[in-house]
Structure formats: structure tokens, C-alpha cells
Amino acid sequence: MAETFGPLEHREGLGRGFRSEWQESLNSDNVTSHTSSNISPLDPEEFRRQGHMIIDFLADYYRDVEKYPVLSQVEPGYLQKCLPKSTPHNPEPIETILQDLQEHIVPGFTHWQSPNFFAYFQCTSSIAGFLGEMPSTGFNVVGFSWIASPAATELETIVVDWLGEMLELPKSFLFSGNGGGVLQGTTCEAVLCTIVAARDQMLSQIGKENLIKTIKTSKSTSYILSPDSLRAQIYEDVEAGLVPLFLCATVGTTATAAIDPLESLCAVAKDYGMWVHVDAAYAGSAYPSALIKSLSTNPEFLRNKASDSKQVVDNKDWQITLSRRFRSLKLWFVLRSYGVANLRSFLRNHDLPSALSETVYKNGKLDIVSKELANEANRKLLESINMSGCVFMTHAVVEGVFVIRFAVGATLVEERHVITAWKVVQEHANVILST
Amino acid sequence: MAETFGPLEHREGLGRGFRSEWQESLNSDNVTSHTSSNISPLDPEEFRRQGHMIIDFLADYYRDVEKYPVLSQVEPGYLQKCLPKSTPHNPEPIETILQDLQEHIVPGFTHWQSPNFFAYFQCTSSIAGFLGEMPSTGFNVVGFSWIASPAATELETIVVDWLGEMLELPKSFLFSGNGGGVLQGTTCEAVLCTIVAARDQMLSQIGKENLIKTIKTSKSTSYILSPDSLRAQIYEDVEAGLVPLFLCATVGTTATAAIDPLESLCAVAKDYGMWVHVDAAYAGSAYPSALIKSLSTNPEFLRNKASDSKQVVDNKDWQITLSRRFRSLKLWFVLRSYGVANLRSFLRNHDLPSALSETVYKNGKLDIVSKELANEANRKLLESINMSGCVFMTHAVVEGVFVIRFAVGATLVEERHVITAWKVVQEHANVILST
Numbered sequence: 001m002a003e004t005f006g007p008l009e010h011r012e013g014l015g016r017g018f019r020s021e022w023q024e025s026l027n028s029d030n031v032t033s034h035t036s037s038n039i040s041p042l043d044p045e046e047f048r049r050q051g052h053m054i055i056d057f058l059a060d061y062y063r064d065v066e067k068y069p070v071l072s073q074v075e076p077g078y079l080q081k082c083l084p085k086s087t088p089h090n091p092e093p094i095e096t097i098l099q100d101l102q103e104h105i106v107p108g109f110t111h112w113q114s115p116n117f118f119a120y121f122q123c124t125s126s127i128a129g130f131l132g133e134m135p136s137t138g139f140n141v142v143g144f145s146w147i148a149s150p151a152a153t154e155l156e157t158i159v160v161d162w163l164g165e166m167l168e169l170p171k172s173f174l175f176s177g178n179g180g181g182v183l184q185g186t187t188c189e190a191v192l193c194t195i196v197a198a199r200d201q202m203l204s205q206i207g208k209e210n211l212i213k214t215i216k217t218s219k220s221t222s223y224i225l226s227p228d229s230l231r232a233q234i235y236e237d238v239e240a241g242l243v244p245l246f247l248c249a250t251v252g253t254t255a256t257a258a259i260d261p262l263e264s265l266c267a268v269a270k271d272y273g274m275w276v277h278v279d280a281a282y283a284g285s286a287y288p289s290a291l292i293k294s295l296s297t298n299p300e301f302l303r304n305k306a307s308d309s310k311q312v313v314d315n316k317d318w319q320i321t322l323s324r325r326f327r328s329l330k331l332w333f334v335l336r337s338y339g340v341a342n343l344r345s346f347l348r349n350h351d352l353p354s355a356l357s358e359t360v361y362k363n364g365k366l367d368i369v370s371k372e373l374a375n376e377a378n379r380k381l382l383e384s385i386n387m388s389g390c391v392f393m394t395h396a397v398v399e400g401v402f403v404i405r406f407a408v409g410a411t412l413v414e415e416r417h418v419i420t421a422w423k424v425v426q427e428h429a430n431v432i433l434s435t
Numbered sequence: 436m437a438e439t440f441g442p443l444e445h446r447e448g449l450g451r452g453f454r455s456e457w458q459e460s461l462n463s464d465n466v467t468s469h470t471s472s473n474i475s476p477l478d479p480e481e482f483r484r485q486g487h488m489i490i491d492f493l494a495d496y497y498r499d500v501e502k503y504p505v506l507s508q509v510e511p512g513y514l515q516k517c518l519p520k521s522t523p524h525n526p527e528p529i530e531t532i533l534q535d536l537q538e539h540i541v542p543g544f545t546h547w548q549s550p551n552f553f554a555y556f557q558c559t560s561s562i563a564g565f566l567g568e569m570p571s572t573g574f575n576v577v578g579f580s581w582i583a584s585p586a587a588t589e590l591e592t593i594v595v596d597w598l599g600e601m602l603e604l605p606k607s608f609l610f611s612g613n614g615g616g617v618l619q620g621t622t623c624e625a626v627l628c629t630i631v632a633a634r635d636q637m638l639s640q641i642g643k644e645n646l647i648k649t650i651k652t653s654k655s656t657s658y659i660l661s662p663d664s665l666r667a668q669i670y671e672d673v674e675a676g677l678v679p680l681f682l683c684a685t686v687g688t689t690a691t692a693a694i695d696p697l698e699s700l701c702a703v704a705k706d707y708g709m710w711v712h713v714d715a716a717y718a719g720s721a722y723p724s725a726l727i728k729s730l731s732t733n734p735e736f737l738r739n740k741a742s743d744s745k746q747v748v749d750n751k752d753w754q755i756t757l758s759r760r761f762r763s764l765k766l767w768f769v770l771r772s773y774g775v776a777n778l779r780s781f782l783r784n785h786d787l788p789s790a791l792s793e794t795v796y797k798n799g800k801l802d803i804v805s806k807e808l809a810n811e812a813n814r815k816l817l818e819s820i821n822m823s824g825c826v827f828m829t830h831a832v833v834e835g836v837f838v839i840r841f842a843v844g845a846t847l848v849e850e851r852h853v854i855t856a857w858k859v860v861q862e863h864a865n866v867i868l869s870t
Contacts, residue, residue, distance in 0.1 A: 119829040
């Protein structure tokens, strides 16, 4: 039977059979080893060089997609044997990474873009879709609010209406008919949104309050969550017939960077058998079996031998959504391209907030949390600074005090940007103080 | 003050000031108008040409990022005035789309990659991160289960452990220490996962059953949800002291493509004031104000004049997560590149399932839902077909009958792939029937 079907021809090769344009570069003089300890994470010319290389890699993949076995032929655990066990210490050139991608990762694909894929549901690609994702990734704007990137919000309003018109939805579903909507990442997220909305609507009708409680913190305890306040709230809830089940403690809150006393909070939670989630650099006190038990779904159309054998992890069991992007590929590129050593030194040399604190303390007319200027003046100051287009900062209100938040961490930020930002603050403050 | 700060120099230009490499191509002979009605959505050479162009576009953007005002200077509603009101009927060349992107979209950005961005939290880009996203987008594999793309799952297992080691997490958090995890899209999703897991753990401890009920359907009613069954379940729930609040009806179920009788189901739901969600091509009977009331958050650090003015939409209010990708850019590229007319004709000419049905009815030894072969034989048949690497199909179990699902919809699929798939089924069935 083998000779009947194209895909089998190349099974032996498993991705080694194709001579591709991007591979030509491996033999040329183009290979530069990026072992210098300087990371230039957004150098335009390096971006251009590597970007063109990966476009060729993908163009070759589309050309050859039918030649691969559509269902991957690998055995569980195959990749562990091909890749190094620990994070690369030193950076590796893009050429090496692409070679590993072709030799070790591609053979482990079930090819969703193959025309021989008739499983699950299709997940169709197009050149235009790919091109649209690229600037979305490249600009990397986060459009949660209009102000956070007006174009991201307004373009969505426009194309959501375009889509609604194409589907001939009733006018009342469109923005132009006082309806509207956003593009959700997956169906699961969309359904979840509606369940939550329906629940809250019903709760408000039958007079029950929101199910998630917040507990106040104060300056006297440096804005940390006090174990005593927690215990008091739990006591009150239990008296009211509620079942406390989840505590979210924080290491570094958004407004004040407060660090909750985890040990004593956990002691309180333990008394009531509550789940503790730590929101911070730590991935949370994951309790994998309970998580999987709760989030795992196993409808018949997803069943397969590998899953039934329990030899493999199914990512869907660890998250709300069923579908998911191939996120690990991004992390793999980053860790290999820069290496642990460089990433660490980059972060250590990036301690710019302290540079600012020093400058402010040396030259400051303003306290960092100003008590001299009234809240209204601070609000005006921030607005004036932001409207200049020179720098963009946001704010927090901590116990009634309007605080200008200055978050330092952009890829391209250098000490000079921080210094300039401080000058901008001073100049705008002078104008406001003099009027 | 204007001369002090780089960003102001170019405010007048708002994106028109830069002569870029990709723009050179506009004046060359490269501009081809794609007005032909043939869509070749994954043509490798066209992918290569357009991909290189967009890499240059982004490289230029990184080079110039500091020259833009970091906070966008546009007024609410600016984009409606620049872009056409309805979906383009005919395809537009990539050059025109990129020109609009530069002239109309970029000025509406708040530049998250600018080193002068000190707001919210940083959202850092790097060349390696971008490169990693590109094959993730290009391969477009959906890694929900191991089998759905083994490499996607196994690479995640490996890099999650790399990351855990870098963060010096306790061994028990790592796969290698019987822990593990996945990369979540956003913090909000991660927190939600833990809340749901904690809730279900507590429900099982206090002996309450799952909160979401499923109602059985049967062949006698073509697997649609019967309004009578719904009413009976609701009656039972209300008797038990529960509050029915959400009905999810389906237009085209996964296993049998059944279409629920929406009108009579809605009538039942209305009697109890329940929210009805329709899972299908329709975006669901969104009820925008209740949705926003439930999902909207307004912590101080996100407050701003534009949001307070209620003149703008904030996307965060329509979804579970706070952060979000710039999804509309992708849809905009797709709709403009292909145009409504082409997209419609592409879908209409893509009616390949009926081609298969005809073939099967003409030549078939097998029923589409086989009663002749036992379930076990069908399961063997599917496994044998899939292991060949020639085609990949999945299955469903409908009232105890094992059904081979054949989902047609891949971008590259043509009639010949469907015909070949049928031959593969026949050949493997012959082998199984003869043993």
C-alpha cells in the first residue's frame, strides 16, 4: 500500500529529507555565533536578518506539508531524548535552533494544515491571517482599555461589525445598532463569559452579593493582608452559612508592591481546608491532581490511545480552554537564543528603578508619594505629562492618596530614558506649581 | 520644551514622516493586484514575498519606535473616519493594507515597546520571542492533547521545567518531581483555573454534585435537545432548591451536528428568566449590558479620562482576561486581503463533504454510521487508518455506536484529498474484514 500515498514516501526521513532555502544559509558565511553577553533584544537589523530566515523556513514548510505523515509517528517521551535536559547556559544562534526545529520538533507534529487532516475541527491558516498576526505580535500592544492603545480597540469595533454584517446578524448585534462584542480567543472563553454574566445577573436579582470577597489592607501594616483580618472575614462568612474555599495572596501587589505574609496566611487557610493561590512570580501553589480532576474533560471525540494510556500529559486538562496556541515554542526560542546566563545578567543590569529613586531623592522637589501637592494637582500633573507624548505613566490611589506609578521594565529602556522621564516630571510640575 | 524630547519632533507627521524600506516597493513594479477570484491561501511563494515585506515593516518600526509620541494623541472615534464603513468586497493588495496600517493604525497606538513607556506593567518583546511566535502561528497546531501534536505537548513539558529550574522552584513543582504545569495565556486564566479547581475540590468534599448539568439526547429526536426534557430537568432542580440560570443550546453539535430547536427551548428558558447561550456560528445571544456589568473591573490603576467619559469601549470588560492580543488586526488583514466576495465563493466551492457522501453512497461497502461492523472493528479501522500517516480522522460515540468522524475544512484540502481518503478507508477496511 505504501506506494499509493504520498505521505509515506518520506516517513523514513521524518523531516530530514528536504533541502530548504533557509538551510543553505547554514553552509554560508552568514552563521554568526551570538555568544557575546550583550543582548540587543530588538536590534532592527538583527530582527530583519532572522525574520527573513524564519519566513523562508515557513514558506518551505507550506510547500512540503503534504509530504509529512499527517499524524505524528513518534512515541510518548521521544523529545526528552533529543533535547538537552536543562536550560542552555549560553546563547545559541538561530541557525542551530531552526535545525533542531526541523529535525526534532517537526517530526512530532500532527500537521493541522495538511489537506489530509480530517480530525477534530479544522484550524485553518492563510497568508493574510499569518501576516495579521505578525504586526499583532511585533507591536505587542495590550488593548484592554481604549487608552492603552486606541487603534486596537477601534479597529476591533470596526471589524467586529464587518464580521457581523457578513454573517447577516440582526442589526441589534452590531455596534452600529447599540450591540457589539469582542473577538474572544476561544469558544471556551466566550461561553465562560456568558455563564459568569448570567450568574451575576441572577445573583443581583435574587439579592445575593458577589461571591468573591476582598479584604481591606492599610498603611499601618504596609498594605499587606493581615492574617487577623482574614480570620475575621472567614468567621463572619462561616456564620452566614458560606463555605470559604479559596485564598488569593499576593507577592507584589499592583498598586503598592506589598508582599503578603504567606506563612501565617497559609496557617489560617489550613484551619479551614482552603486552597491558597499565590499571585506572583511563583506559579501558585498548584495542586496538580485536583486541578486536572476539575478541568479535565474527556468527551469521546477527544479520546485516543495515548491519553488512555496515561503516559502523556494533555494540556487541555490544565487550563480553562480546549484550544491553545503553541506557547512553549516561543519560550524555547527565547531561552535558547539568549541563554540563562545572559538573561540573568540582563535583568541584573536593568535595575533602573533604583537609579530613579536616587535621582529623585537627590534633586527632588516632590516626594515619591506626594503629600505636598494635593491629589488634584498630582492628577493634573500626570495628565499633563502623558499628553505630552514624551513618557507614559499611570497611577494608583492608596488610602485616598493619588500616587504616580512609574513602572520600569520595557525591553528598550536605558538609564537615559529614566533620567529624561524625571526631567519631564520636573518641568511639568514647575508649570503646574507656577499657575 | 518641545526641543528637549525626541518624541515630539515627529508629532506632526504621525507616522507619515518615515521613509521605509517596505515603502520603496510601492513605487517599484512589485505591486500586483490580487483581484483574481482564486484564493491561494497558503501559496508558498506568495507567503515568502509578503512575509519578507512585513518583516521589513516591523524592523523599520523598531528602528523608529522612539520617534512616536508614546501615548497616542488621537481622539475617540478617529479610526471610523479613516476606514471604510463596510467590509471590502474585493481583495486588496498587501501594499495598500500596509500603507493604511502605517498611516491610520500606528498613530492610534500607545507604544508599549517604547522605552518611554512606564505605565501599567511592561509587555516586553524580543527578537527571539517574535521568532518563536512565527512558527507557532505558521504551523498552527492545536496542542490540547498529546496526540493532537506530540511535539507541542512534550516541548511544553521540557521548557516548563527549564523555567521552573531558572526560578529555583522546589523540585515538587516540576514535571521531573511529579509536579508540572502549562503556560497559561494570561494571569487571569491561571487564577481562574485555580478557583475552579478549589471549588470543585470543596464541592466533592461536602458532597455536592457538579454545578453544570447535561441533558441526554437520543436518536429518536435526531439528537436534539428536547424542550420537554429541559423542562423536566428544570422542574427537578427547582424542587431541589437550585436556581436555573443558564441554558446552552447548540447549532451543530460536535458529534452529530444536531441543531437544537431554539425557539421552543427559549420559550422554556423564558419562563424561568434563564440566560440562553447559542453555541454555534452565531456569536451567542449576547446581552451586552449584563455582560459588561459582570465582567467589568475598574481598579484605580486602570482609570483614565477616556474610559470615564464613557465615549469608548474597553475590551477588558467583554472578556475574562485583562490582557489581550491585538486580535482584530488579524481579522482586518484577512477580510481586506481576500474580500467578502472571494471568501464567500471560496466557502461555496469548498463543499467537499457532499462530494464524499456521494462517493460513499455510490461505492460504499460501509454505512457512514456502520451497523455492519462491530464497534471494535470500527475502532481498529480508525486506528489502522490513522497510523498509516496518510490521513487523520477522529471519532464519536453516539448512543453506543462508534462513529468515524470525517471533518472537511482544511485550508489546502481539495476534492482529490477527499477521494484519496475514501480509498484509504476502503483499503484498510478490506484488510480488517479479511482477517
